Amino acid sequence: MQRAAGGATLILLLGTAWLVAGPQPASWFTAIQTLLCASLAGWLIRRAARAQEQAEQAHKRVADVVADAAVGISLTALDGRLTEVNRRFAEIVGRTVEETQRLRFQDITHPDDLAADLDKVADLLAGRIDRYRMEKRYLRPDSSTIWVTLTVSLARGADGQPRQFISVVQDITAVKQAEGDLLRQRRQLQQIIQSIPDCVAVRDLDGRYLLANPAAERLIGLSEAEICGRTLEQIYPEPEAGQARRADRLALSQNGLVRREASYTAADGSVATVDLAISPLLGIDGRATGIISVGRDVSRERHNLRLLEQAHRRNHELLAEAERSRLALLSLLEDQQLGQQALAASERHLRAVVAALPDLIFLFDADGVIVDLWASQQDKLLMPREQVIGRAIADLLPPSLTATALHHIARVLAEDAAQIFEYTLPLPDGEHGFEMRMARAGSREVLAIARDITAERDARAALQRSEASLRLAVDGSGDGLWDWDLITDKISFGAAYARLLRYPGNDLARDFRFRERLHPDDRDRSIAAVRNSIEYGTPFVATYRMRCFDGEYRWFQGRGMCHRDAHGTPQRFSGVLTDLTDRLQAEERLRLAAQVFDSTQEGVMITDARRRIVSVNRAFTTLLGYTETEVLGQTPRMLSSGRHDRDFYEAMQAQLDHTGLWQGEIWNRHKDGSPVPELLSISAVRDPHGQVTHYVGVFTDITHLKESEARLEFLAHHDPLTHLPNRLLFNNRLDQALHQAEREGRRLAVLLLDLDRFKDINDSYGHLAGDELLKYVAQRLTQRLRQSDTLARLGGDEFALLMHDLRHDDDAARLASELLSGLSEPWRSSEGVEVSVGVSIGICIYPDHGRTPQTLLQGADAALYRAKGDGRGVYRYYADEMTRIARERLHIEARLRRALADGQLLLHYQPQVDLRSGRIIGAEALVRWQDPEQGLIPPVRFIPVAEATGLIGEIGAWVLGEACRQARAWLDAGLPALTVAVNVSPRQFHQADLATQVMQVLVETGLPPTHLELELTEGALMEREAEALQVLQRLRGLGVGVAIDDFGTGYSSLASLKRFPIDVLKIDRSFITDIPDDPDDMEIAAAIIAMGHSLGILVLAEGVETAEQLAFLQQRNCDRYQGFLRSRPLPAQAFEQLLREQASLTA
Incomplete structure (x- = not known):
C-alpha cells in the first residue's frame, strides 16, 4: 500500500510538472522541485498546528494543576511585578488574583525581610546560585502578617538571559505559632527540671545515663557531663546498682510506675534515704525508649515517722502506767489527779502530732484488725471512728484489696521493712485513689498512713490530654510538592520533595515507589488513606515514615486532595509533604519534661508576664491547700503572709528584672491562714527576643529545717576558732559590696593581714598558744573597725578586711596604721608567756586596682608580699606595681623617640607571591627596632606605646618614605617591577591628610603610584565610613592600590566592600594557621576568596607555612600568598638577593 501510494504521488507530481512546464525536461525538474517544496511546507504547517494544539492542551493541564495547587505559585518579572499568581497565592496574601497581579513583590514583603530577599535576588541574577529558599513574612491589607516558606528559581530564555522568577509559597504561620508555643513550654519545663530540688535522671534501656539535673548532681557528687554516658554500675556500688537495675526492669515489664526506697551515700558522706518514682520513658510509637527516675530525699520524713511511732509507744506506756497508778493509789486523790494530768498532756501531744498530718493513720494488728485510728479530717471516714476501731480489714474492703493489705502487713512484720502500695476505692463522690505506707509499730502491730492521691491521678490524666493537644498543635504544613496524573499514572515531584528524601538529584519519577518507601508498619494504613481520598473525595492527611535515599527512616506528614473533572472522574492526586521528624523529637523532649513536672514533690507555680497564675502542680495544691481552680488567674499576692514589707518584694522584682533569677526564703500563707516558710526559687523565662513571657516559681516547705539550717549556716560561713567570717562568707560579702559600689559609684578597700613569725610562736609554745594568739588578734582587730567593715579569717594566720564606702585612699592607710599600732603591745598567753605580735598589711583599692573579687x-x-619583703610590720599599696609599669612605658616612649632621631628603625620585607606563576610580585614592609642595648625589638612591644602616645604618625611617615625609596632603588637597579605594601594604622589614617602625604612621598622618591599599596584594617574603614570613602577615592585617584589587612576579624559588610574602592583582601593568618585541620577555618577562607572574586577584588592569604595550606589555596583559586613557606621577612639587601635569584631563573 505504501509503495502504491508513493507511486501514485510520483505520477501526480510528474503530471503536474508537465502541465506547468510543458514538454521540456529541464523545466520539469524546476517544476518538480517547486512542487516538492510546497508539499513540504504544507506538511510542516500541519505538523506545527498539531504540535501547537498539543502544547495548548499540555499548558491547560499545567495551568489547571497550578490553579488548584495546595501551595502558592507566582511568576514575577525582573522588576518585581507579579505577572501571574494562582488562587492559593492570592489567598495567602489576602487579596484577589486581579489585585495581586497589580502589585510588586516588594509591596507585600515585610520591611524587615526585604533586604535579605533582595540580596538573594541579586545572587540569583548574578548566577552565584540557581535557586534560593527562605522564610519571610507577607503583609496583608488588614495589616496582619503571615509567615511563609518561599522557594524562588530563575527562568531563562533560549539565549540564556533571565526572563522571570518562579516562586512557590507555603503558608507556615500556624507552624511558626506552634513552634513558638512549643519553645515556650519547653523552656518552662526545662526551667522546672533545673530548679526543683528533686533528683531527676533519665537512662536508656542499657542503664546508661542521658540526663541528670542539679539535684542529682549534688546527690551523686559528679557533674552532669561526668554522669551522662556512664551506666548504673559505674555510678553506684553493689548492691545499690543491682537493686536499681531490677527496679528498671520491673517498670519496663509492667509498663507503669514503680515506687521504691533506696539508701545512698551522698557526696558529703551522709547517708540519704530517697523515695524513687521510676517509670518507662515512652517514644512517639508508644514503646519504651528509656527510664525516667525522680527521687526525693525522705530522710526527714522517715525521721518524723519514727518520732510518731515513738510518740505512740510512749502514749501507750503512759496509759498503762496511769492505769496501774489509778489501781494502786486510789486512796491518794492528789497523786491520782497528777496522773490524770500527765495522761491528758500526753494525749494532747499525740493529737497535736496527728492533727498536723493530712492523712488517715491506722494501727493494725497481725490479723488485719484495726486497733486504733486517727484522722485530722473526719469527713474522710465513711462511718464514725468508733465503728471502725476493732473491725477487720475484710469487713471494710473488697476481697482483692483485703488480700493485698494483709500481704503487706505480713511482709512488714516478717521483714521489718516499710511497704508502699496504691489502691482504688469507690466512694460516694466517685472513685478515689490512695497510697498506703506501712511500717512496724511493735512486735505484732503495723502503723499505716493512707493518703488520697486522686488529685495526682487526675493531674496526670490532664497532662496526658495536654500532651495530645500539643502534638496536634505542632503538626505543620509540608513543603514538598507532588502531582500524580491518575490517567497516565505519571508522578511529578517538586525539587523540595527530592531534598526532603535526600535525593542527590531532583528526578524521582524513575525509581520512586511510594509503597516501597513506606515503613512496613505504616504501609497498609497510608495506602488505605490514599485510596479513600481518591474514591470518596475526602482530604488526604496521613503521618507515616518513609525511607530516604541514604536509608534512614524519617517521619513525614502528607496532605493533599483528589482533583476531578466535570463528570466527577478522578484526574489528578496532588499535595504536599512535610518532614515531622524534628518536631516529633521536640514533642518527645516536651513529654519528658512534663513527666518530671508531674512527678516532682516540690510546689511549682507558673505565671505569665503580668503575674497571673497560669499553672500549678499537684504538690502546690498539697502544700498550700488551694485547688488549681482557686488559684488560676489570680496573682501570687493571694499567698502573701504579711510578714514581708514592700521593700522586700521590690528588691525581689528588681533582682528578677536585673538577673532573671531570685532565690531565697519567704513566708507565704496556707489556705487555712497559717503561715508557711518556704525556700523559693523564681526564674524568668524569656522568648528568643529577650522578652519575659513567664515566671516559674519552685518552692519547698522548710518548717523543719530552719533551725538546723541556721546552725549549719553559721558553721559554714564562720571560723570555728575566732567566730569571724570565713573565706566563703568574706568572698560573698566582697562580691555584694562590689555590686553595690558599682551601682552607687563608691570606693572600697581590701586589706590582707598576716602575722609576722606566727610559725615560730606555734613551734615554740604549741598550738594552744597559737590559737589563743589568733583569738586575741581577732578581738584587737575587731575593736578598731567600723560597724560596716568586715573582718574575716581566711586560714592559718591570714586575715582579710573589707572597708566599705572609702571616701579617700588615705582612709585605708590610716586604718592600717591604727591596726599596726593596736597590735604593737606585747601579748601574754594564759601560761604567762609574753611575746611581741607583729603584722604586715597589703592594701588594694576598688576600682583603681581591680573590679573583681579575684583581682582585688x-x-x-601582692602588696602583702611586698610589705613582708620591705621589713615586716608595715603596710603597702598595690599601686607600687602600677607605678613600675607606668615608668616602664615612659621609658619605652623616651627610648622610642631617641630611636626615631638616631635612625634605629629599619624595615624588613616579606615576599608576596603569585599563586599561579609562583613568582614574587610584591613585598610587605615591616618595621623593626634595632636597639643598641636590647638588640632587635619586635613591633608588639613598641607599636602599642607609639599608638597611645601619638608617635605612630611619625613612625608611619618614616615607614612610608623609606619603603618608597627602597622600591624606587630596586627599579633603578633593573630588578623586576613589584608592589610594596605599607601598613597604615587607624590613628594615622584618620588624623593625617593621608592622600596628600602619599602624593608628596611619591613625588620625592619618584616611585610610580601603581607600585605602592596601602594596607588598612577593617576597623579603620568602618569607624567613619563616609570619611574613609573620601580618603580611598583620593588614593584611587592617585593610582595607589588599597588592601584590607587581617580581613575577617572586623565587622565590615558586603555593602561596605562594594562601596569602597579596594584592590586586595588579605585573609587574616588566624584562618590559615589551622588548615587543613579545622574545617570551619577552611570554609571561612573559601568564602572570603569567593566573595572577593565576586566583587572583582584580588585575595591574598597571610601566614602560609605548609604545603597543605598552599595546596588548599590553589584549589580555591586564591590569587596571592605570603608566609614562612616562601620566606621570612628579610632585610632589604637579602630581599634584593631573593629577587635577583628569581630573575636569573627566569632568564
Missing part, C-alpha cells in the same frame, strides 16, 4: 585579693596579696 590578688592585688592585696
Whole structure:
C-alpha cells in the first residue's frame, strides 16, 4: 500500500510538472522541485498546528494543576511585578488574583525581610546560585502578617538571559505559632527540671545515663557531663546498682510506675534515704525508649515517722502506767489527779502530732484488725471512728484489696521493712485513689498512713490530654510538592520533595515507589488513606515514615486532595509533604519534661508576664491547700503572709528584672491562714527576643529545717576558732559590696593581714598558744573597725578586711596604721608567756586596682608580699606595681623617640607571591627596632606605646618614605617591577591628610603610584565610613592600590566592600594557621576568596607555612600568598638577593 501510494504521488507530481512546464525536461525538474517544496511546507504547517494544539492542551493541564495547587505559585518579572499568581497565592496574601497581579513583590514583603530577599535576588541574577529558599513574612491589607516558606528559581530564555522568577509559597504561620508555643513550654519545663530540688535522671534501656539535673548532681557528687554516658554500675556500688537495675526492669515489664526506697551515700558522706518514682520513658510509637527516675530525699520524713511511732509507744506506756497508778493509789486523790494530768498532756501531744498530718493513720494488728485510728479530717471516714476501731480489714474492703493489705502487713512484720502500695476505692463522690505506707509499730502491730492521691491521678490524666493537644498543635504544613496524573499514572515531584528524601538529584519519577518507601508498619494504613481520598473525595492527611535515599527512616506528614473533572472522574492526586521528624523529637523532649513536672514533690507555680497564675502542680495544691481552680488567674499576692514589707518584694522584682533569677526564703500563707516558710526559687523565662513571657516559681516547705539550717549556716560561713567570717562568707560579702559600689559609684578597700613569725610562736609554745594568739588578734582587730567593715579569717594566720564606702585612699592607710599600732603591745598567753605580735598589711583599692573579687585579693596579696619583703610590720599599696609599669612605658616612649632621631628603625620585607606563576610580585614592609642595648625589638612591644602616645604618625611617615625609596632603588637597579605594601594604622589614617602625604612621598622618591599599596584594617574603614570613602577615592585617584589587612576579624559588610574602592583582601593568618585541620577555618577562607572574586577584588592569604595550606589555596583559586613557606621577612639587601635569584631563573 505504501509503495502504491508513493507511486501514485510520483505520477501526480510528474503530471503536474508537465502541465506547468510543458514538454521540456529541464523545466520539469524546476517544476518538480517547486512542487516538492510546497508539499513540504504544507506538511510542516500541519505538523506545527498539531504540535501547537498539543502544547495548548499540555499548558491547560499545567495551568489547571497550578490553579488548584495546595501551595502558592507566582511568576514575577525582573522588576518585581507579579505577572501571574494562582488562587492559593492570592489567598495567602489576602487579596484577589486581579489585585495581586497589580502589585510588586516588594509591596507585600515585610520591611524587615526585604533586604535579605533582595540580596538573594541579586545572587540569583548574578548566577552565584540557581535557586534560593527562605522564610519571610507577607503583609496583608488588614495589616496582619503571615509567615511563609518561599522557594524562588530563575527562568531563562533560549539565549540564556533571565526572563522571570518562579516562586512557590507555603503558608507556615500556624507552624511558626506552634513552634513558638512549643519553645515556650519547653523552656518552662526545662526551667522546672533545673530548679526543683528533686533528683531527676533519665537512662536508656542499657542503664546508661542521658540526663541528670542539679539535684542529682549534688546527690551523686559528679557533674552532669561526668554522669551522662556512664551506666548504673559505674555510678553506684553493689548492691545499690543491682537493686536499681531490677527496679528498671520491673517498670519496663509492667509498663507503669514503680515506687521504691533506696539508701545512698551522698557526696558529703551522709547517708540519704530517697523515695524513687521510676517509670518507662515512652517514644512517639508508644514503646519504651528509656527510664525516667525522680527521687526525693525522705530522710526527714522517715525521721518524723519514727518520732510518731515513738510518740505512740510512749502514749501507750503512759496509759498503762496511769492505769496501774489509778489501781494502786486510789486512796491518794492528789497523786491520782497528777496522773490524770500527765495522761491528758500526753494525749494532747499525740493529737497535736496527728492533727498536723493530712492523712488517715491506722494501727493494725497481725490479723488485719484495726486497733486504733486517727484522722485530722473526719469527713474522710465513711462511718464514725468508733465503728471502725476493732473491725477487720475484710469487713471494710473488697476481697482483692483485703488480700493485698494483709500481704503487706505480713511482709512488714516478717521483714521489718516499710511497704508502699496504691489502691482504688469507690466512694460516694466517685472513685478515689490512695497510697498506703506501712511500717512496724511493735512486735505484732503495723502503723499505716493512707493518703488520697486522686488529685495526682487526675493531674496526670490532664497532662496526658495536654500532651495530645500539643502534638496536634505542632503538626505543620509540608513543603514538598507532588502531582500524580491518575490517567497516565505519571508522578511529578517538586525539587523540595527530592531534598526532603535526600535525593542527590531532583528526578524521582524513575525509581520512586511510594509503597516501597513506606515503613512496613505504616504501609497498609497510608495506602488505605490514599485510596479513600481518591474514591470518596475526602482530604488526604496521613503521618507515616518513609525511607530516604541514604536509608534512614524519617517521619513525614502528607496532605493533599483528589482533583476531578466535570463528570466527577478522578484526574489528578496532588499535595504536599512535610518532614515531622524534628518536631516529633521536640514533642518527645516536651513529654519528658512534663513527666518530671508531674512527678516532682516540690510546689511549682507558673505565671505569665503580668503575674497571673497560669499553672500549678499537684504538690502546690498539697502544700498550700488551694485547688488549681482557686488559684488560676489570680496573682501570687493571694499567698502573701504579711510578714514581708514592700521593700522586700521590690528588691525581689528588681533582682528578677536585673538577673532573671531570685532565690531565697519567704513566708507565704496556707489556705487555712497559717503561715508557711518556704525556700523559693523564681526564674524568668524569656522568648528568643529577650522578652519575659513567664515566671516559674519552685518552692519547698522548710518548717523543719530552719533551725538546723541556721546552725549549719553559721558553721559554714564562720571560723570555728575566732567566730569571724570565713573565706566563703568574706568572698560573698566582697562580691555584694562590689555590686553595690558599682551601682552607687563608691570606693572600697581590701586589706590582707598576716602575722609576722606566727610559725615560730606555734613551734615554740604549741598550738594552744597559737590559737589563743589568733583569738586575741581577732578581738584587737575587731575593736578598731567600723560597724560596716568586715573582718574575716581566711586560714592559718591570714586575715582579710573589707572597708566599705572609702571616701579617700588615705582612709585605708590610716586604718592600717591604727591596726599596726593596736597590735604593737606585747601579748601574754594564759601560761604567762609574753611575746611581741607583729603584722604586715597589703592594701588594694576598688576600682583603681581591680573590679573583681579575684583581682582585688590578688592585688592585696601582692602588696602583702611586698610589705613582708620591705621589713615586716608595715603596710603597702598595690599601686607600687602600677607605678613600675607606668615608668616602664615612659621609658619605652623616651627610648622610642631617641630611636626615631638616631635612625634605629629599619624595615624588613616579606615576599608576596603569585599563586599561579609562583613568582614574587610584591613585598610587605615591616618595621623593626634595632636597639643598641636590647638588640632587635619586635613591633608588639613598641607599636602599642607609639599608638597611645601619638608617635605612630611619625613612625608611619618614616615607614612610608623609606619603603618608597627602597622600591624606587630596586627599579633603578633593573630588578623586576613589584608592589610594596605599607601598613597604615587607624590613628594615622584618620588624623593625617593621608592622600596628600602619599602624593608628596611619591613625588620625592619618584616611585610610580601603581607600585605602592596601602594596607588598612577593617576597623579603620568602618569607624567613619563616609570619611574613609573620601580618603580611598583620593588614593584611587592617585593610582595607589588599597588592601584590607587581617580581613575577617572586623565587622565590615558586603555593602561596605562594594562601596569602597579596594584592590586586595588579605585573609587574616588566624584562618590559615589551622588548615587543613579545622574545617570551619577552611570554609571561612573559601568564602572570603569567593566573595572577593565576586566583587572583582584580588585575595591574598597571610601566614602560609605548609604545603597543605598552599595546596588548599590553589584549589580555591586564591590569587596571592605570603608566609614562612616562601620566606621570612628579610632585610632589604637579602630581599634584593631573593629577587635577583628569581630573575636569573627566569632568564
